[in-house]
Amino acid sequence: DIQMTQSPSSLSASVGDRVTITCRASQSISTYLNWYQQKPGKAPKLLIYAASSFQSGVPSRFSGSGSGTDFTLTISSLQPEDFATYYCQQSYSTPWTFGQGTKVEIK
Amino acid sequence: QVQLVESGGGVVQPGRSLRLSCAASGFTFSYYGMHWVRQAPGKGLEWVAVIWYDGSNKTYADSVQGRFTISRDNSKNTLSLQMNSLRTEDTAVYYCARGKYSNFVYYFDYWGQGTLVTVSS
Numbered sequence: 111d112i113q114m115t116q117s118p119s120s121l122s123a124s125v126g127d128r129v130t131i132t133c134r135a136s137q138s139i140s141t142y143l144n145w146y147q148q149k150p151g152k153a154p155k156l157l158i159y160a161a162s163s164f165q166s167g168v169p170s171r172f173s174g175s176g177s178g179t180d181f182t183l184t185i186s187s188l189q190p191e192d193f194a195t196y197y198c199q200q201s202y203s204t205p206w207t208f209g210q211g212t213k214v215e216i217k
Numbered sequence: 218q219v220q221l222v223e224s225g226g227g228v229v230q231p232g233r234s235l236r237l238s239c240a241a242s243g244f245t246f247s248y249y250g251m252h253w254v255r256q257a258p259g260k261g262l263e264w265v266a267v268i269w270y271d272g273s274n275k276t277y278a279d280s281v282q283g284r285f286t287i288s289r290d291n292s293k294n295t296l297s298l299q300m301n302s303l304r305t306e307d308t309a310v311y312y313c314a315r316g317k318y319s320n321f322v323y324y325f326d327y328w329g330q331g332t333l334v335t336v337s338s
Contacts, residue, residue, distance in 0.1 A: 141322065142321075142322050142323075143322075144322070144324040144325075146262075146325075148262075152330075153312055153328035153329060153330055153331055154254075154262065154312070154325070154328055155328070156324060156325060156326050156327075159319065159320065159322055159324040159326075160319070160320040160321070160322035160324075161322075163319075163320055163322075165326065197261065197262055199262070199324070199325075201322055201323040201324060204267070204276050205264055205276075205278050205279070206264040206323075207264065208261055208262040208263070208264070209261070210261045211261045211262075
């Protein structure tokens with residue numbers, strides 16, 4: 111199975127900050143990498159697919175990059191509604207696997 | 218609009234069975250692969266199972282292989298998960314999710330609200 115490791119596991123940031131979350135795959139997955147946002151008590155929501163493609167309706171402050179084994183999700187200017195947990199997920203091979211999550215908290 | 222509504226969760230004793238359902242609407246259900254993904258309390262996401270658009274292929278996570286069975290009824294726009302021999306470690310919120318293939322990548326583009334399964338004596 112492909113292991114996905116996110117860093118950091120949590121971070122504290124202020125509104126307006128630039129935030130970067132990293133995801134590393136245990137083997138090369140090309141750009142078969144997706145990002146989800148989950149708020150407490152809610153279902154995950156797709157943000158980015160294929161490493162850098164935006165899901166419809168996602169604000170442009172979110173961006174994704176990377177290929178191979180190293181990927182990043184960047185929030186250019188953190189907004190109050192962005193405080194949530196973010197997960198990366200590989201779709202290179204089954205079983206599809208997720209990172210452990212990065213919780214973005216208010217500083 | 219796309220809607221996925223899970224049902225069937227509850228409290229069940231270890232070793233017993235439970236059947237989850239997911240009612241789909243707002244899209245052509247028979248065109249899409251469908252998944253179950255679970256989340257143990259306070260933990261991350263774990264993919265559980267997938268069934269192809271026509272039901273011809275099913276794949277499971279090792280943790281549920283041989284105990285869980287995914288199925289679908291395209292005439293009723295319904296996805297199901299039959300869970301047998303339940304263990305305490307199966308306690309989780311179970312989400313159904315739609316799979317989509319675009320830009321050569323597969324992802325889960327819509328999710329239900331989840332249904333909680335608690336396995337406890």
